[in-house]
Amino acid sequence: xxxxxxxxxxxxxxxxxxxxxxxxxxxxxxxxxxxxxxxxxxxxxxxxxxxxxxxxxxxxxxxxxxxxxxxxxxxxxxxxxxxxxxxxxxxxxxxxxxxxxxxxxxxxxxxxxxxxxxxxxxxxxxxxxxxxxxxxxxxxxxxxxxxxxxxxxxxxxxxxxxxxxxxxxxxxxxxxxxxxxxxxxxxxxxxxxxxxxxxxxxxxxxxxxxxxxxxxxxxxxxxxxxxxxxxxxxxxxxxxxxxxxxxxxxxxxxxxxxxxxxxxxxxxxxxxxxxxxxxxxxxxxxxxxxxxxx
Amino acid sequence: xxxxxxxxxxxxxxxxxxxxxxxxxxxxxxxxxxxxxxxxxxxxxxxxxxxxxxxxxxxxxxxxxxxxxxxxxxxxxxxxxxxxxxxxxxxxxxxxxxxxxxxxxxxxxxxxxxxxxxxxxxxxxxxxxxxxxxxxxxxxxxxxxxxxxxxxxxxxxxxxxxxxxxxxxxxxxxxxxxxxxxxxxxxxxxxxxxxxxxxxxxxxxxxxxxxxxxxxxxxxxxxxxxxxxxxxxxxxxxxxxxxxxxxxxxxxxxxxxxxxxxxxxxxxxxxxxxxxxxxxxxxxxxxxxxxxxxxxxxxxxxxxxxxxxxxxxxxxxxxxxxxxxxxxxxxxxxx
Ligand SMILES: Nc1ncnc2c1ncn2[C@@H]1O[C@H](COP(=O)(O)OP(=O)(O)OP(=O)(O)O)[C@@H](O)[C@H]1O
Ligand SMILES: [Mg+2]
Numbered sequence: 001x002x003x004x005x006x007x008x009x010x011x012x013x014x015x016x017x018x019x020x021x022x023x024x025x026x027x028x029x030x031x032x033x034x035x036x037x038x039x040x041x042x043x044x045x046x047x048x049x050x051x052x053x054x055x056x057x058x059x060x061x062x063x064x065x066x067x068x069x070x071x072x073x074x075x076x077x078x079x080x081x082x083x084x085x086x087x088x089x090x091x092x093x094x095x096x097x098x099x100x101x102x103x104x105x106x107x108x109x110x111x112x113x114x115x116x117x118x119x120x121x122x123x124x125x126x127x128x129x130x131x132x133x134x135x136x137x138x139x140x141x142x143x144x145x146x147x148x149x150x151x152x153x154x155x156x157x158x159x160x161x162x163x164x165x166x167x168x169x170x171x172x173x174x175x176x177x178x179x180x181x182x183x184x185x186x187x188x189x190x191x192x193x194x195x196x197x198x199x200x201x202x203x204x205x206x207x208x209x210x211x212x213x214x215x216x217x218x219x220x221x222x223x224x225x226x227x228x229x230x231x232x233x234x235x236x237x238x239x240x241x242x243x244x245x246x247x248x249x250x251x252x253x254x255x256x257x258x259x260x261x262x263x264x265x266x267x268x269x270x271x272x273x274x275x276x277x278x279x280x281x282x283x284x285x286x287x288x289x290x291x292x293x294x
Numbered sequence: 295x296x297x298x299x300x301x302x303x304x305x306x307x308x309x310x311x312x313x314x315x316x317x318x319x320x321x322x323x324x325x326x327x328x329x330x331x332x333x334x335x336x337x338x339x340x341x342x343x344x345x346x347x348x349x350x351x352x353x354x355x356x357x358x359x360x361x362x363x364x365x366x367x368x369x370x371x372x373x374x375x376x377x378x379x380x381x382x383x384x385x386x387x388x389x390x391x392x393x394x395x396x397x398x399x400x401x402x403x404x405x406x407x408x409x410x411x412x413x414x415x416x417x418x419x420x421x422x423x424x425x426x427x428x429x430x431x432x433x434x435x436x437x438x439x440x441x442x443x444x445x446x447x448x449x450x451x452x453x454x455x456x457x458x459x460x461x462x463x464x465x466x467x468x469x470x471x472x473x474x475x476x477x478x479x480x481x482x483x484x485x486x487x488x489x490x491x492x493x494x495x496x497x498x499x500x501x502x503x504x505x506x507x508x509x510x511x512x513x514x515x516x517x518x519x520x521x522x523x524x525x526x527x528x529x530x531x532x533x534x535x536x537x538x539x540x541x542x543x544x545x546x547x548x549x550x551x552x553x554x555x556x557x558x559x560x561x562x563x564x565x566x567x568x569x570x571x572x573x574x575x576x577x578x579x580x581x582x583x584x585x586x587x588x589x590x591x592x593x594x595x596x597x598x599x600x601x602x603x604x605x606x607x608x609x610x611x612x613x614x615x616x617x618x619x620x621x622x623x624x625x626x627x628x629x
Binding site: 055056057085086087088089090092093094096098101102103104105106107112115116119120151153164 | 526527528529530531532534535536537544548623625
């Protein structure tokens with residue numbers, strides 16, 4: 001295996017206030033260069049918390065309680081803020097979940113798309129405009145010159161997500177974190193956007209940490225997968241191996257619960273109560289309560 | 295589309311002004327106080343008083359008085375001031391520029407201080423900075439303009455006399471101004487010595503008016519900036535490596551200004567109320583000061599004219615606020 005691009009070791013997180021409910025329990029995870037690594041688990045499992053810890057945007061109520069996050073060998077958690085900003089701006093990018101709220105309503109698309117290029121690459125004028133146009137072409141947006149002059153409210157959700165994807169790839173980052181980038185979109189648009197991320201990632205050779213709760217999506221685009229339950233990793237491995245022979249009952253249950261993308265008409269199976277109870281017991285043995293959404 | 299909206303606003307302005315005229319006309323004539331009694335010499339005969347009453351139309355009924363007043367007002371004639379024996383329109387037009395220069399200066403200072411403090415408060419990560427700003431803000435909010443005015447007079451006029459405490463310009467410096475916009479005109483004519491003197495006279499009343507405004511702007515804008523900073527687009531900007539200052543200036547400030555602006559408009563109209571007392575304290579020759587004289591003298595035509603002037607100013611401020619909403623919010627520009 002090639003040396004890791006992103007290497008998370010023993011990462012733990014908890015609520016800042018007593019009772020310090022644990023949210024992540026000694027998570028180990030590696031993303032290799034050019035690899036798409038799926039991070040799955042049901043709502044509240046802690047997927048986004050891992051993404052936010054990498055990006056340094058944990059909400060005030062959550063604190064890290066141990067572990068390291070190394071990017072190309074450098075510890076993101078230990079480095080000075082200035083160096084961290086440098087890396088974040090140019091080598092790590094995020095494709096957010098909700099394209100409707102992730103663009104600034106009062107700035108033109110062109111300005112938002114080219115922030116990094118202006119700030120970090122010093123591009124301007126015609127060169128900047130050309131680059132912006134080609135970025136939008138890469139994500140298959142028609143009439144890019146006109147779109148650059150638009151405001152977010154004039155565009156559809158699918159268009160906005162393409163723009164956010166273009167922005168994420170604009171600095172040619174080594175790592176992209178995609179936090180459920182398709183859940184806010186129409187089903188038909190979802191597939192296109194997935195394909196787009198996969199093909200952009202392949203042509204740029206970008207490593208992707210792909211957060212989702214949908215094993216069907218994992219099967220479609222992930223090379224490797226980590227299954228998270230209640231802040232703890234229950235299974236990790238090559239996607240084909242894990243899906244063909246899940247070694248953990250939770251993974252199997254998740255597979256049964258997720259809609260099959262290759263099959264139409266198959267209904268979703270809820271996770272059986274007996275399994276949930278068994279998992280609760282297992283988590284309790286690890287001193288970890290299942291954290292549920294209200 | 296735009297013209298029909300403009301038309302609606304003009305109609306609204308006319309209706310509002312008419313309403314203000316009716317209400318103030320009735321109120322002014324119902325409240326006790328006799329303008330004639332204020333102007334006659336002691337011991338005037340009953341006939342003299344009756345003659346004066348007739349001269350000013352005060353012997354007629356309320357409705358008749360209003361119809362006569364309205365008829366003149368529509369031709370731009372708002373009558374003659376009883377106490378100063380001058381045309382009301384000329385009197386107000388001569389004093390209004392002083393108040394406009396004062397309030398616009400105070401608005402600019404209030405915006406600069408309020409926005410500056412709110413932006414600065416987003417830069418501190420520490421609790422301490424936030425709570426210090428909040429406490430200082432609480433005190434600022436509680437102190438009214440005239441208290442600042444008196445404090446400034448005591449501090450910079452009496453204890454440490456470095457600023458003039460009354461008037462608008464040193465008469466020794468005054469030149470033949472063609473307008474009453476002394477600050478603007480002296481700047482345009484490059485008489486910086488006079489501009490400096492006008493500013494020195496203006497700084498204390500302007501600060502007294504600006505500080506309560508700054509306090510309100512700071513309170514609202516700080517909260518709005520904090521909630522904007524938690525929005526996805528602001529987080530994304532931080533993820534792209536933008537510093538806190540950059541996120542505030544480039545991303546959140548503009549959106550946070552939208553709720554702030556509505557309140558700034560309201561607060562700015564209150565400021566005209568504030569000029570009445572603050573101009574008095576500094577003997578500043580604006581319409582606020584004029585309004586006090588007019589009321590003391592029961593000068594009905596002048597009070598009436600001033601009330602309509604204030605009404606017109608409020609309408610214009612509201613129009614300006616709406617126009618700036620459209621500037622800040624692209625949705626309003628297209629929708
Ligand atoms: N701002 C916050 N304050 C307190 N607790 C939080 C906060 N954000 C998340 N949590 C808690 O952290 C846990 C993990 O949340 P996280 O968002 O990582 O889950 P997730 O796996 O991404 O779920 P989803 O699929 O719903 O996005 C949840 O139990 C949640 O309640
Ligand atoms: Mg999430």
